[in-house]
Amino acid sequence: MELKEGSGRLEIELPVAIDLPMSGELRDILLDALARDSSADVVVKAGAVERLSTACVQVILVAADGFKAAARRLEVENPSSAFSDAFERLGLAPDLQKLI
Amino acid sequence: MAEDQSYDLSRFKATYFEECAELLASAEETLSRLQDGEGSVEDLNAVFRCVHSIKGGGGAFAFEDLVHFAHVFETSMDALRSGRVQLTPHVAEILVRGNDVLGDFVRAAQEGETLPPDHGAEVKTQLAAILTGDADTPAPAARPAPVAAPAAVPSGFATWTIRLTPAPGLLRTGNDPLLMIRELSGLGEMKVAVDRSRLPLLADMDAQTAYLAWTFTLVTDKGRAAIEEVFEFVAGDSADVVIEQTGQPVEAEEGDGWGLFAPIPPTPDAPPAAAAPTHQGTVGHPAAPATSAKGQEAGAGGIHTSSIRVDLDRVDRLVNMVGELVITQAMLGQQASGFSIESHPELVQGLQELSHHTRELQESVMAIRAQPVKALFSRAPRLVRDLSTKLGKQARLVMSGEGTEVDKTVIEQLSDPLTHLIRNSLDHGIETPEERIAQGKPAEGTIHLAAEHRSGRVVIQVSDDGKGIDRKRVLEKAIEKGLVDRGAQMTDEQIDQLIFAPGFSTAAVVSDVSGRGVGMDVVRKNIQDVGGRVVVQSTPGQGSRFILSLPLTLAVMDGMLVAVGNERYVLPLTNIVESLRPTAQQARTLVNVGDVLTLRGDYIRLIRLYELFGIKNAITDTTRGLVVVVETEGGDRIGLLVDELLGQQQVVIKSLDSNYRPVEGISAATILGDGRVALILDVGALRIMGERLMSGAQLVAAASPQAAE
Numbered sequence: 001m002e003l004k005e006g007s008g009r010l011e012i013e014l015p016v017a018i019d020l021p022m023s024g025e026l027r028d029i030l031l032d033a034l035a036r037d038s039s040a041d042v043v044v045k046a047g048a049v050e051r052l053s054t055a056c057v058q059v060i061l062v063a064a065d066g067f068k069a070a071a072r073r074l075e076v077e078n079p080s081s082a083f084s085d086a087f088e089r090l091g092l093a094p095d096l097q098k099l100i
Numbered sequence: 101m102a103e104d105q106s107y108d109l110s111r112f113k114a115t116y117f118e119e120c121a122e123l124l125a126s127a128e129e130t131l132s133r134l135q136d137g138e139g140s141v142e143d144l145n146a147v148f149r150c151v152h153s154i155k156g157g158g159g160a161f162a163f164e165d166l167v168h169f170a171h172v173f174e175t176s177m178d179a180l181r182s183g184r185v186q187l188t189p190h191v192a193e194i195l196v197r198g199n200d201v202l203g204d205f206v207r208a209a210q211e212g213e214t215l216p217p218d219h220g221a222e223v224k225t226q227l228a229a230i231l232t233g234d235a236d237t238p239a240p241a242a243r244p245a246p247v248a249a250p251a252a253v254p255s256g257f258a259t260w261t262i263r264l265t266p267a268p269g270l271l272r273t274g275n276d277p278l279l280m281i282r283e284l285s286g287l288g289e290m291k292v293a294v295d296r297s298r299l300p301l302l303a304d305m306d307a308q309t310a311y312l313a314w315t316f317t318l319v320t321d322k323g324r325a326a327i328e329e330v331f332e333f334v335a336g337d338s339a340d341v342v343i344e345q346t347g348q349p350v351e352a353e354e355g356d357g358w359g360l361f362a363p364i365p366p367t368p369d370a371p372p373a374a375a376a377p378t379h380q381g382t383v384g385h386p387a388a389p390a391t392s393a394k395g396q397e398a399g400a401g402g403i404h405t406s407s408i409r410v411d412l413d414r415v416d417r418l419v420n421m422v423g424e425l426v427i428t429q430a431m432l433g434q435q436a437s438g439f440s441i442e443s444h445p446e447l448v449q450g451l452q453e454l455s456h457h458t459r460e461l462q463e464s465v466m467a468i469r470a471q472p473v474k475a476l477f478s479r480a481p482r483l484v485r486d487l488s489t490k491l492g493k494q495a496r497l498v499m500s501g502e503g504t505e506v507d508k509t510v511i512e513q514l515s516d517p518l519t520h521l522i523r524n525s526l527d528h529g530i531e532t533p534e535e536r537i538a539q540g541k542p543a544e545g546t547i548h549l550a551a552e553h554r555s556g557r558v559v560i561q562v563s564d565d566g567k568g569i570d571r572k573r574v575l576e577k578a579i580e581k582g583l584v585d586r587g588a589q590m591t592d593e594q595i596d597q598l599i600f601a602p603g604f605s606t607a608a609v610v611s612d613v614s615g616r617g618v619g620m621d622v623v624r625k626n627i628q629d630v631g632g633r634v635v636v637q638s639t640p641g642q643g644s645r646f647i648l649s650l651p652l653t654l655a656v657m658d659g660m661l662v663a664v665g666n667e668r669y670v671l672p673l674t675n676i677v678e679s680l681r682p683t684a685q686q687a688r689t690l691v692n693v694g695d696v697l698t699l700r701g702d703y704i705r706l707i708r709l710y711e712l713f714g715i716k717n718a719i720t721d722t723t724r725g726l727v728v729v730v731e732t733e734g735g736d737r738i739g740l741l742v743d744e745l746l747g748q749q750q751v752v753i754k755s756l757d758s759n760y761r762p763v764e765g766i767s768a769a770t771i772l773g774d775g776r777v778a779l780i781l782d783v784g785a786l787r788i789m790g791e792r793l794m795s796g797a798q799l800v801a802a803a804s805p806q807a808a809e
Contacts (some may be wrong), residue, residue, distance in 0.1 A: 026307070062305050
């Protein structure tokens with residue numbers, strides 16, 4: 001997982017499984033993206049995700065709020081069914097809709 | 101580790117319930133025959149066995165209610181089959197009812213429900229009464245009310261509010277609310293409200309801390325216990341869980357629909373208090389049969405299975421037909437090779453799709469027959485434990501790759517050889533603890549059983565860290581038995597191969613474990629029968645390794661079609677390393693060795709296929725032909741001289757052994773697209789044949805066990 005710069009935006013491709021340690025990594029990457037002195041939006045590519053923890057969902061929620069506060073946007077691109085499913089189960093389907 | 105075990109157990113449970121469903125169905129069928137008065141003693145035995153099997157499995161999983169009832173049932177069946185009690189129509193009826201109740205218990209166990217303690221009590225009493233002969237005296241209530249079906253379902257739905265507030269450390273304990281929510285939503289219809297007020301700023305956030313909290317509204321017919329069970333591991337320490345019942349249970353109305361229809365659960369959207377009356381109107385209405393699915397049918401009908409058993413013959417027929425389809429597809433492809441995509445775009449594209457689909461179909465069909473080698477490996481731990489005790493040795497079994505899937509027929513053929521190899525390792529390989537310590541090894545020996553997929557084949561290895569093959573003894577023994585001529589020069593590898601010779605055993609004392617000399621040659625034969633090969637590698641003092649290499653499937657493989665003179669041969673693609681046209685410098689003839697090919701500093705034995713098979717009109721000049729470098733399972737490389745490569749193709753394997761007779765150097769035959777028969781080359785055997793051809797002057801034919809065939 002790493003932050004890539006492409007066509008005026010920052011991109012992160014999520015791996016197949018995002019467990020607890022991986023969520024920590026994701027948080028650090030997103031914090032890094034937020035701290036960068038740029039106005040670029042962040043795109044989280046979630047097409048490959050098959051398994052994710054609640055921790056990962058929390059990180060994405062918190063990061064989305066953070067970017068919003070900085071007048072930037074965190075966008076979830078092409079969420080896999082497992083990804084959407086997790087948000088829905090946790091009662092966060094509307095929150096995910098806002099990020100897509 | 102713990103996770104693995106629980107996973108395993110759930111798989112065993114699933115198998116058990118599938119078997120239960122079959123057993124109950126078969127018992128029901130037999131019982132109905134008995135009820136019609138057509139039954140025999142064998143039928144009574146059959147029912148007894150069914151009940152006994154269900155009881156046995158239930159005991160293993162500690163389904164106490166189930167076992168208790170099955171025990172009573174079984175005792176009555178035993179009395180009947182032994183003739184102590186006469187089977188009358190009335191008794192038969194009790195048995196049928198008993199089978200229904202048994203089905204209820206199985207279903208309850210499968211769903212993880214608890215039946216009311218008095219469930220089936222009446223039937224149980226009647227079953228017990230069979231023993232004393234009382235059952236046949238008409239009871240005061242001549243026709244007891246049917247008890248089996250309706251009692252199985254707890255009567256009402258209720259609305260529950262559950263608040264889950266995780267402690268910050270919840271996630272770190274390995275518990276994930278996602279899993280609990282998934283489990284909870286399995287209990288009924290559920291709405292989730294999330295409380296995100298505790299979420300911090302990204303900079304202040306610890307990703308492993310739980311911040312979210314939830315309130316669930318659940319409508320379920322399961323009780324509080326089922327809900328509490330979901331949070332069993334977190335409630336208290338890792339999370340604050342509050343469970344409240346907010347809606348009244350909705351009772352099924354007596355008399356409506358004969359209790360066959362379960363009440364419709366109110367949706368969680370409705371205000372809990374209002375839910376009951378508004379929906380009550382529709383509750384007992386016969387127009388709502390959809391919810392009757394669960395747990396209502398008598399006997400085995402309600403126990404769901406996710407797999408079916410199919411007769412192997414049917415699968416074989418399917419495999420054969422797919423094989424024929426592959427041949428037809430190859431034929432069509434060949435016929436159409438003259439058409440260009442420009443002139444017949446649709447035809448060419450259609451054929452490509454056909455080829456694609458054929459391959460997919462074939463893979464799916466093969467997957468039906470595939471089974472994990474776990475079934476094969478599962479006997480090993482016990483074997484090792486028993487044998488090491490018997491032999492006074494200490495051994496540890498390590499297994500890997502149990503999930504590797506192999507064709508069922510291959511698995512069946514492997515069982516004996518594998519058992520023998522493990523015995524062999526323990527008996528001949530692993531030393532006694534004293535010897536091991538004297539040599540600086542740990543007292544406990546290790547036997548490693550491994551399976552893996554390697555380039556289209558399955559490789560199973562049995563290795564040990566014992567003393568390895570005693571080559572001096574093997575050679576002496578071989579000379580003594582007349583397998584090898586005295587004074588014959590043999591390489592280490594050739595000596596190792598001697599242990600596979602028929603009638604060979606070096607164990608000084610014949611033990612009841614191994615050493616009867618009927619082992620390794622049988623091992624090799626069994627493996628060869630399924631198109632496999634066995635190779636042994638041994639390092640004195642460090643152990644031996646037996647490598648079994650087997651085809652994934654016995655039906656189809658990818659091959660390279662090569663031409664030698666007018667003949668066509670198929671080389672398994674998995675064996676081919678590369679092909680090249682050698683220069684004059686590369687191809688040489690060495691004294692006492694024969695033709696070799698120098699390739700990047702290595703010498704590779706060159707085998708002229710035309711010479712081996714006596715083919716005329718073939719290219720004999722190595723610099724004008726092509727050399728295909730192939731690798732055998734043992735890791736040796738040889739070069740095969742052919743005229744040209746004709747192309748890669750999927751071929752259907754037709755056994756030569758069963759249709760003709762075994763031919764050395766040939767593993768099977770196939771039918772090509774143009775209808776010609778081509779032989780599939782056995783690279784390992786070719787190497788041995790080539791060696792014999794070259795060094796025949798030095799080695800007596802019998803010196804190599806392969807040559808003895």
